Amino acid sequence: MTAPGPDPDPDHHDAPSAPVPGADELSVRDRALLALERRSWAGPGAKERAIREELGISPVRYYQLLNALIEDERALRVDPVTVNRLRRVRDARRGRR
Numbered sequence: 001m002t003a004p005g006p007d008p009d010p011d012h013h014d015a016p017s018a019p020v021p022g023a024d025e026l027s028v029r030d031r032a033l034l035a036l037e038r039r040s041w042a043g044p045g046a047k048e049r050a051i052r053e054e055l056g057i058s059p060v061r062y063y064q065l066l067n068a069l070i071e072d073e074r075a076l077r078v079d080p081v082t083v084n085r086l087r088r089v090r091d092a093r094r095g096r097r
Contacts (some may be wrong), residue, residue, distance in 0.1 A: 029055075030065075033065055034075060037082055037086065068086055070083050
């Protein structure tokens with residue numbers, strides 16, 4: 001068994017991104033992003049606090065990862081309701097610009 005190589009992501013303190021078994025599966029981090037996005041939030045700042053505490057990343061990084069994730073067909077297969085909702089919100093915002 002060999003030691004893992006250097007982490008290609010300098011922001012390696014993110015939630016684990018190792019894929020779950022099967023090359024066609026989402027990573028643990030990607031699943032955590034979708035799970036957090038499915039939740040409802042009590043008030044202002046609650047979601048941002050959860051992002052920092054549960055995922056260990058900044059809200060800006062969270063939205064960067066989430067926006068890339070909703071383009072991934074694997075995410076659509078895992079959570080079509082959340083991914084389609086996020087795509088609709090994104091498309092509506094683009095239409096207003």
